[in-house]
Amino acid sequence: MPIFEYECRKCGNLFEELVMSSSQEVTCPSCGSADIDKLISAIAKKCRGCSSSGGASCGPT
Ligand SMILES: [Zn+2]
Structure with a gap:
């Protein structure tokens, strides 16, 4: 699931x-x-293209 982390510039809410x-x-x-602002969180390090392939191949390709 593409979940992104954000920080509000107005109130600072994460x-x-x-x-x-x-x-x-x-x-x-x-x-x-x-x-x-969109933040780069730990979530972004997960493979984004393996959700439908079992998540077994998360190589750089
Ligand atoms: Zn806000």
């Missing part, structure tokens, strides 16, 4: 959001602001 498409608009659940 939150995670399930993003289904790159065009999806993400807003802060605390203040509703769309002025947010």
